[in-house]
Amino acid sequence: MNKIKKTVTRNSLIILNGFRSIFSPLLSIIFSYIIVNYFSKALWGNFVEYVLFFLITNVICEWGNRSFLLRTFSENPKEMISNWQNLFLARTPIFFLTTISIVILFSWQLIPFLILWLLGIFIYNSILSITYYYRDYFISVIIEAFGFIIIISQLIIYQENLNLTILIRSYSIGIIFKMILSIIYYSKFFYFKSLKIKFKILKTSFPFFILGLTGFLHSKIDVYTYSLFHKGQPLGEYQIISGFFVFASSFISLLLFPFIKNFYRLKSNSILKLKKIIIRYGIFINLVIILIIHNVLRLGFQIYLSPIQISIGYLISFPPYVYTTHIYHLLKIKKENIVVKISLYSFLLNLVISLTLLYLDYNITGILLASAIAQFFCMIYALKFKIHEY
Incomplete structure (x- = not known):
């Protein structure tokens, strides 16, 4: 009982x-x-x-x-x-x-x-x-x-x-x-x-501040970059689009974060099993979320994305299902410096590509593509650090 x-x-x-x-x-x-x-x-x-x-x-x-x-x-x-x-x-x-x-x-x-x-x-x-x-x-x-x-x-x-x-x-x-x-x-x-x-505690928590800052810039740099080229209504529309895709890419982290104290106690084998489950179900869950986003944008906000833009949206939001367990494992073993590097390099890559494609007038498609490339870079970099090796 x-x-x-x-x-x-x-x-x-x-x-x-x-x-x-x-x-x-x-x-x-x-x-x-x-x-x-x-x-x-x-x-x-x-x-x-x-x-x-x-x-x-x-x-x-x-x-x-x-x-x-x-x-x-x-x-x-x-x-x-x-x-x-x-x-x-x-x-x-x-x-x-x-x-x-x-x-x-x-x-x-x-x-x-x-x-x-x-x-x-x-x-x-x-x-x-x-x-x-x-x-x-x-x-x-x-x-x-x-x-x-x-x-x-x-x-x-x-x-x-x-x-x-x-x-x-x-x-x-x-x-x-x-x-x-x-x-x-x-x-x-x-x-x-x-x-x-x-003030000593600020020094102790500083790695987590850098971690949060780089993670934030990694996820939001597209909107800040877009704001350099557009104001008012276009910026408002892109913020809505970006907000939906950030939510989709953060979905697995949102679900896992409150249980991170339990994650810190898991053994490597358990983390690997969890990773496989997340990826297996993530392929379908992410597809459903993207289709919902497409229809909400179209029907609720009169924002119409092309099939290419929707496909790029899927590519933006799927990689976290693959690498989130690696990020949490690195935090567990107190390798915050590696996580900072991953977020920082992804942010810089996103920034450079976003600025370039916006300057070349690729507009929303270009900046979404920059985010997708940055996410795949983040995934490949994170997967370098095998869970069973630590």
Whole structure:
């Protein structure tokens, strides 16, 4: 009976985690759909320029927070609260420095809302490592849902006069709401015995920061490169396309990441078996996801991709099914430097090819092709490091 109960509990966690993994990206898709279809693609495109700024500032402020703490929590559960607080306090000066960039770069009427946006994602994302460790997937879904409802409610209220400023304000308030709910639920982590900042922990977590930064650039450089050539509506449309393909390529990582503490305990044979299962089912799963993306873009956003572009999309999103277990294994054996090299070289390759093909006016097809080439390079490089050799 106990065995059955454990199996049911484990399967429930897997299903709930799977739902949570796609829930946040799904809300982002719905949000972009609402703005594009009920307001304008141009408004969405202008909003995306701010989103791109906060994506990179979030990576900097996070400083490897999630990956570093999940390993630290797993290795030393008794010091969980103190380790979380130490890294949180050490990262606060980075947050304040980033707020200065907001004051310098943006217009005065947007600055208060942009600072709220930054504060919200800084604290909310800091708490996600705790959520993943405790596997509080249901709570995570509830908080995300309430935050989304707050944003949409404001869009309904201000729909007659919605402009970029109101959209940014609404989005910032939604993020702050999620932050407040998270602080309330995990309040014990905010009872600081000391406010002393221990900068040494930033040095310890630095490899995870570089890991996160290079991984981010590897997955998002196409949008940043595209933004150098296009603004407004074209940028908004490509951000939607790229977002779908990034979700498809990240799907397996999204499912596995909350269970990474278990992955660290697996033996090489178990990892190899897991890899074979992921690849076997990934061929079909990825095909289904790409077909869904094609139809959602066509029917929901009036964005029409050619058969060649859809095929390239499949090539972008399939390699992670092959190499993700290798990446996690390298993290397990503390070879973060290798993972950084893989992400960095893939990012640079993607950047050079993207710039070249955009300059030659290959537009969306060219930049998608650059992403596919970078993904295959990443796969080939990662497969060099055989799991059984470490």
